[in-house]
Amino acid sequence: MPARRKAVVAVLGATPLALTALAAAPAAAHGTMGDPVSRVSQCYAEGPESPKSAACRAAVAAGGTQALYDWNGIRIGDANGQHRTLIPDGKLCSANNEEFKGLDLPRADWPATRVSAGSYTFKYRVTAPHKGTFKVYVTRAGYDPAHSPAWSDLDLDHPVATATDPIASGGFYTFSGTLPERSGKQLLYAIWQRSDSPEAFYSCSDVTFGGRSGSGGTTSGSSPAPSASAPSDEQIEAGADKSTVEHHGHGDASTSADPTTAAVAANEPEAAGTSENLAETGADDSAPYLAIGGAAALALGAAALFASVRRRATGDGGRHGR
Template sequence: MPARRKAAAAAALGLTALALCAAPASAHGSMGDPVSRVAQCYAEGPESPESAACKAAVAAGGTQALYDWNGIRIGDAAGRHRQLIPDGELCSAGNEEFKGLDLARADWPATSVHAGSYTFRYRVTAPHKGTFTVYATKPGYDPSKPLAWSGLDLEHPVATATDPVPSGGFYTFTGTLPERSGRHLLYAVWQRSDSPEAFYSCSDVDFGGGSGGTAPAPSAPAPSASAPSDEQIADGADKSTIEHHGHGDDDASTSAEPSATAPVNRPRAAGASADLAETGASAGTSYLAVGGAAALAAGSAVLFVSVRRRAAGGGHPR
């Protein structure tokens, strides 16, 4: 192979590697109505939340989880939600970063609801095809105890929607809330169909008429819930480690961890750079970045030397 072709091949390899490593981790939303715990706490302000529950969540897991409000996900879920997420960790999807959301408390800010038809609004920052499924806790739910899969009425979802059309930053779909009283929780699963990636959220709701299950009523009424505004989302985007725009419905490659054998909890490696943290890329991609840069540099060097030699000999690169 002529030197010029070798250089071009090396440069192309480097560019391909760099393009691959530049793809940030995809994470794209959370329930907006009834507002999820993470979205509620983000709306209150990560640095100084107002409610006791959100303050406790920050104390347990830090503020970064709130800036990453649209990132409660498993990249390789592929419908294996119960297999991958342990009891007591449903709200965090087994992710250490979001462990503050799993706190069993009866004072999470709650959305007032009643039995019957309900319009759900899922706040999305990057649309993808897939199915939304929303489950309600069973009668007798006790918010002061860790949430387990057995506490959800999995046989009777309160809402399902496949490929709803996003509008105004939300997916909107309808469902039917069951007869309940007091405080309960709605658990939403968004399973993409163009990727194994799935997203999860917990929304606290209050049907009225009691404290909910056998949990003691809080000493003071829990504050009403409210979703973050577009302005709040934009203001905090630069502090997020999560992709906020994505690549649209047809790009299945935006799933960050396609391996079916990867562990649920994926803490960032100690050697990950600040640039990787800002883009949401995993620490493992740093090796690819280095390799891509090296290949690109090598290709450029070979091409430069080839051109210099031909110029010195009066020839022209072909």
């Protein structure tokens, strides 16, 4: 086979490999509300294979167990602030993602965190910190918890918490807010819109008004639903290998002390040295982006080489013909 033809074959062979690398870049998951406990966190804490509460059993029956192992991946990659446009009523908790459809089930018995009106400290469990803004909304008075929430159920004009670029520590973003007067079962809806990407993350947290303000814990007294409880660090680490999304652990200055990120730090020695910079720039999932960029460059280079070889072959043919 002539050298030029071999070059063409090599180029054509490299191009699909480059495109395959583009498609194979891993998805990166980033977090969910930890306090008040989100629905997906609650069901994961109960155990994906055998949930204890009726609501979580129903969620698994509807959507399967994988959604719970992928607990930190309720997201829209190109949201860019267009949340109401992209997420229809009744699908807020899944962010219109079919994998998480079990979280949208209209039930009044979702396990709930007991809260009271007044100041509240929110804790957002994060596995890959990024710059961005958190907004937390509460349902309006009179909300019916037996129905899947719609946008009109939320008091969008008065978020109960707003935080821009909080610092991640110990595996959480922590920020303060104020809960209004409400009674009975309500829902808190959190949106984390990144500023270094159009990507956004969503979570639903069921709450029952009447507990200690700002604690997020349970108190004495009856409740229409079981009390919510967040997964432990050990549970999160134990289920990470069953997730279909990446569980980044860097970007947090306390990476080495956080059990949920220790495994990542052990496999990525450079993470500890660059964690603060990554948290500041939001560049913690640069590896997938670099892989995509490299694959794209390879594809473009292959196309350019093919064109060059073809021009040379055409030119040689013209000379031979004279």
